[in-house]
Amino acid sequence: MAAPKTGRPTMIDVAADAGVSLKTVSRVVNEVPTVDPSLAARVRVSIAKLGFRRNEVAASLRAGGETRTIGLITADLSNAFYSTLSSEVARIARNHGFQVIIASSEEDPELEQATALDLCQRRVSGLIIIAASDDHTYLTPEIERGIPAVFIDRPAQGIEADSFLIDNFGGTADAVRRLVAKGHTRIGFVFDSNSIYTMRERKRGALHALAEAGIAEEPELLVIGSHAPPQAAEAVRTMVRREEPPTAIVCGNNRSLIGALVALAELPNNEGEAIEVIGFDDFEFSPLVPRPISLIAYDTGALGSLAATRLFERIHGDTSPAEHHFEETTLIERGRRSPA
Template sequence: MKDVAAVAGVGLKTVSRVVNGEPGVREETAERVRKAVEQLDFRANDGARLLRQGRRTSSVGLIVEDVADPFYSTLTRAVEEVARAHGALLFSGSSAQDPERERQLALAFGARRVDGLLVVPTAADHGYLAGETAAGTVVVAVDRPLAGPEVDTVLCDNEGGSRSGVEHLLRQGHRRIGYLGDAPGIFTAAERLRGYQRAMAAAGCESRPEWVSMGRPDALGVRLALERMLAGRWPVTALMCGNNRTSVAVLRELAGRERRPALVGFDDFELADLLPVPVTVVAQDAGRLGWTAAELLFRRLAGERGAAQRIVLPTRLVIRGSGEAAP
């Protein structure tokens, strides 16, 4: 700002008035300031100005597992639209399921004085957020609960959704149903596995250990799991997949087989409805998840008080064909 004042031949206060759109400056002088601003490519530090005025920075941070995942990209876009409607900027980053990377991102956003944080948790302990919440930063957990501070949480009905998918396969006459899920330490993966187990138990069906595979959806792991489930004396006749990436990996492995097990996936995915046998899925609304969490955060920023809320959004079964094959 000093450089702008020197080039325009005015005082710092005059530059401040012009940059902030305040009255009291002659048009001729204001034009000199604007030309100096353009010449020097000056950018006002809105964050510093707001902090000096004791105001918020009008920015929020979002940490997801992987912004390239269609589920999280949809969630991010919904949060961005809510932030824009409230006149705020959104900073976002991917934790890559790495607790240390999540911590670094959260603290980096906090150092930039964001007003609030939306976090898809990865870490087993979120005690590091205590300093942020004590400083007045609003925190909302999305998709999974935080392990630590008592904060607002917005989830989807993971257990109920998984249970509804398995129950659909049971209604088609299947009794030997395999389950492929994500790493068991992930909250959503554990909840969806529980839904599968409870649906099988309620129907009086056995759930053999060789019919369950939990781990990251890499090609080799999925191939070995399917070989185990589809071989032997009691091969499965149907599969429940715990997320969209697992569903895609399973479909790749089953491609070219003359006989395929019935399949229901948790999470919809692009082109699932256009495959030769369209894929039946348990769909969760990522956009609604992001929108609900962001609106809750901005209500808190506007002064809403009360105990931490836990909101659970419903899922829906989308019947397309792959889950309706008879045993």
């Protein structure tokens, strides 16, 4: 006895079940009006019976059309910032009748390039990229073939392309200025890798504000390369064990903030709450943090919406010069305050 067939049913299967030719099935599937009604009815019965579904992508490509997909390359899917961006990009894509293929570079420039070129090979209509690479000239042939690319969070390097960025420098500088105004002179900093554009800009903003106030940079209070919460927690543990610990800590993103809060919560007698904390990026549960914190916030959804809208303008033929948008930041209060 032959094993039951598995996998997605094809037009060949439909033709065999209906007892008609493959060409007849193709004409019914493509809604050619001249097919004999009785044959068309048999084909439709077999389609329903077998659960056949037309391959819209293949059909579109055969007709010289588009796949009605766009590619979105994020940098780290474990970061809530990217899920918010992705959700908004997907919403705009749906409004245009498109689907989004989402991939992650994991902050690896080579993986970013391989993924972007693979998506182009899959005939996406456009790309949205959160850049890990510092050289995007590899995209030049694809852009010349008509696949536009828009960059979020980090600008393109080596090519001219639309970019939608956050005011990383200004937001961090303003946060440090506020700490200085409150009397803080020993401020700790916990940032991700210096290879990441946003981290370089946030570090630059922080050091600019310190210099502006006449406060010397203290290397032992500046930690670079804390990619995940455990690394950030260990960096903060080291800081607070120093003879002169920081009185305030600025975290380069929400994941560094989580690690810092874990380390500060370990200190006895609520000593950690005496250290002021500022993070970059608001997040859904920030009001529930069991201590006061401040956050450098901005409209993440707007960033995704603006970038996706711009990509579809490019897909539909807009050839105007590249647009560069900076999303403003604001300092907000989050976490629970102790009762008076």
